[in-house]
Amino acid sequence: MASLHDLVEGVQDALGNLTPTPVILQEESTAYDLKKRLEWGEPALSIIDIREHEAFNQGRITGAISMPMAQLDEMKSTLQPQHDIYIYAESDELAHNAAQMLRVAGFEAVTHIIGGLDAWHEIGGPTEGIQEDAAPPTADAYNVVDRLKTEHDLNEAGKAQHAN
Secondary structure: OOHHHHHHHHHHHHHHHOOOOOOOOOEEEOHHHHHHHHHHHOEEEEEEEEEOOHHHHHEEOOOOOEEOOHHHHHHHHHHHOOOOOEOOOOOHHHHHHHHHHHHHHHOEEEEEEOOOOHHHHHHHOOOHHHHHOOOOHHHHHOOEEEHHHHHHHHHHHHHHHHHH
C-alpha cells in the first residue's frame, strides 16, 4: 500500500503541484528541495551555514544563520528542535558531519544540502552578503527559460535521488 507521502505526491503530479508536499527529510537534500520549500513559504525550518564567519559574511543563502563547525556543539542549544534543519558547508563531507553531529545530539529532522552554496547559486537561489551584494548578476540570470529548465532538471534529479 502506498504511503500518505506517495499518495499526495501522485495527486500533485496530476494537479500540477498546487499544494506543497509534506516534507520527509532525507540525510541529503538538493538546493532545489530547499528553494521549493522557501518559495511555498513553509515555516519551521532553519538554514545553518557552518563555514567560518568571514566566508558567511562574504555570501550566504538568504536567511541562513552562521554556526561555524568549531562552535556547532556549543551553539546547538539556540536551534529549535521542532524545526527542519538544512546545513551547508565548504564541502559535502563537512556538512554531512555537522548534520550527523546534530542527529546524535537528538535533532531528528536534519539534512545537508548537496553542493552547498555553489549548488544554491546554480539554481538562482537568493543570497546575501558583502560579495553577493557587490557582484552584478550574470548574463544567464535573466534567461528565465534556462533557469526554469535547470530547476526542472534539478527537481527531477532530486526525485530520482529520493526514490533510491
